[in-house]
Amino acid sequence: MEKSVSTNVSLKPYNSFGVEANAHYFFEAKTMDDLLWIVHDDHFKLPKLILGGGSNVLLTKDFEGLVLKISFKEKWIEKSNEDHTLVSVMGGEVWHTFVQWTIQNGLGGLENLSLIPGNVGTTPVQNIGAYGVEIKDTFHHLEALNVETGEFEIFRKEECDFGYRHSIFKTKGKGKYIITRVFFQLTNRNHQLNTSYGAINKELETIGKEASIQSISEAVINIRSSKLPNPAVIGNGGSFFKNPVVANSQFLALKEEFPEMVGYPSGSEQTKLAAGWMIEKAGWKNYRKGDAGVYEKQALVLVNHGNATGKEVLDLSIAIRKSVNETFGVILEPEINIL
Ligand SMILES: Cc1cc2nc3c(=O)[nH]c(=O)nc-3n(C[C@H](O)[C@H](O)[C@H](O)COP(=O)(O)OP(=O)(O)OC[C@H]3O[C@@H](n4cnc5c(N)ncnc54)[C@H](O)[C@@H]3O)c2cc1C
Incomplete structure (x- = not known):
């Protein structure tokens, strides 16, 4: 079959948050042959987004270049x-x-x-x-x-x-x-x-x-x-933030203030804090604004209840980061790739 690049393709079916964003150009490599073909096509010179299952990306706007979906199996x-x-x-x-x-x-x-x-x-x-x-x-x-x-x-x-x-x-x-x-x-x-x-x-x-x-x-x-919420039922990307790793001394100081604070040893000098616990403690669990929200059973997971935009989910994540920093003095880093 003749291979060709599609234009103006909705990425909603290709991201587990289920948010709407368009790819100006889109190509699915179903075989290695497809991959070798696209590498030599002019569209490959454009900015590229390599997409797998789309379960670790938050699309906040249309993608101006080529989205290349990797689907070759064996x-x-x-x-x-x-x-x-x-x-x-x-x-x-x-x-x-x-x-x-x-x-x-x-x-x-x-x-x-x-x-x-x-x-x-x-x-x-x-x-x-x-x-x-x-x-x-x-x-x-x-x-x-x-x-x-x-x-x-x-x-x-x-x-x-x-x-x-x-x-x-x-x-x-x-x-x-x-x-x-x-x-x-x-x-x-x-x-x-x-x-x-x-x-x-x-x-x-x-x-x-x-x-x-x-x-x-x-x-x-x-x-x-x-x-965990099934992305087929409720849009999400799993853990939105990484669990932050801090010096043992900072953990001990936090534990004085918040005795029930959760932490796990990370090497001998650092402690990995439970980001979900901090987000919950800061009052965000089950929060919802429009269709962007925090999952009811696990505060580390941000969800799309239906028609949230990527930008709305991003704004929610920014508000959560700010609030966790104000409460605990700890900066959360996203685990999700924000595009
Ligand atoms: C409900 C849920 C639960 C999850 N639980 C976990 C968990 O327990 N542990 C965990 O670690 N993660 C978890 N995740 C996150 C996610 O499943 C993983 O990060 C997974 O590896 C993402 O794969 P993907 O193909 O969907 O990546 P995508 O979202 O398609 O891509 C992620 C990033 O990788 C790049 N990329 C994609 N394919 C390639 C490639 N072939 N070569 C180079 N770069 C590439 C993309 O450009 C993007 O930057 C969870 C996600 C969800 C939705």
């Missing part, structure tokens, strides 16, 4: 020994579908990351994490297209600068690479089951199962479904 086993299997997965695979596939194949390591929305190719961008696990724990290497040179490059784990919701693709590599393929090293046996989050053990008890890669995935799906 996954396979590269090689296996008695203990480990190296899997290779294309950037446009849906993350949760891939996680379920690894579990069906008896491969361990990704079960705690079940049900996180978005594409596989985006997971290294912010080193996605949940329930005590991050993708850096099983990440092996990735392949990315350098949009400036048109060459494919390999990034090994140590070259990605992974940190809490952080990688090189948020700093030096931002806008420079399209991640096309990711390799994970998973376990075939002696799985390192992580049930360090109390909620997982509690859920395993409720469903009456011993810890295994299958049961942990089931428990995580149950917990997430009960706590």
Whole structure:
């Protein structure tokens, strides 16, 4: 079929906040062939927005350049020994579908990351994490297209600068690479089951199962479904802010003033504060102005009740940041990419 770039396309179906914004130019790469075609098309010279599942972006205005949606899919086993299997997965695979596939194949390591929305190719961008696990724990290497040179490059784990919701693709590599393929090293046996989050053990008890890669995935799906809004029902982008990391001394001072303040050790000298707790304490939980609001069950999640604009959600986030800073002297940084 003849390939062509579409003009003036609504991005509402392509972002999990469900906000309206138009792309002046839009192209969906469903195969690697499509990607190689668009790289040589004149539209590729325009400013670009690479879009995966659209579950970590807030669109506050129309996009004047080319929106390139990554949809190429395929996954396979590269090689296996008695203990480990190296899997290779294309950037446009849906993350949760891939996680379920690894579990069906008896491969361990990704079960705690079940049900996180978005594409596989985006997971290294912010080193996605949940329930005590991050993708850096099983990440092996990735392949990315350098949009400036048109060459494919390999990034090994140590070259990605992974940190809490952080990688090189948020700093030096931002806008420079399209991640096309990711390799994970998973376990075939002696799985390192992580049930360090109390909620997982509690859920395993409720469903009456011993810890295994299958049961942990089931428990995580149950917990997430009960706590987080489903973007298909209510627009959202998951956690809007990162949990701020402060010096232990600042945490102790805050704890004097707010004895019930929640914090977790982050290395030996810093503490990670629970942003959701601070937002709730500052009085924002279940707040609503027009159709932009704060989720009733988790104050870290901002929602679109229907027809909110990206700008209205952004304004709400700015008001929350200001109020948390006034109350606690702590600055919240967005986890969401604001465009
Ligand atoms: C309900 C809900 C729950 C969530 N829970 C979690 C959670 O538990 N943990 C967590 O870490 N995150 C969570 N998220 C955030 C989100 O799921 C992740 O950040 C996910 O990896 C985003 O993937 P995406 O494909 O939708 O990214 P998009 O929103 O499409 O893109 C995000 C950013 O990555 C860039 N990008 C996209 N694809 C590529 C590519 N192939 N190469 C280079 N750059 C690219 C985009 O330009 C953009 O800057 C949640 C989101 C929602 C809506």
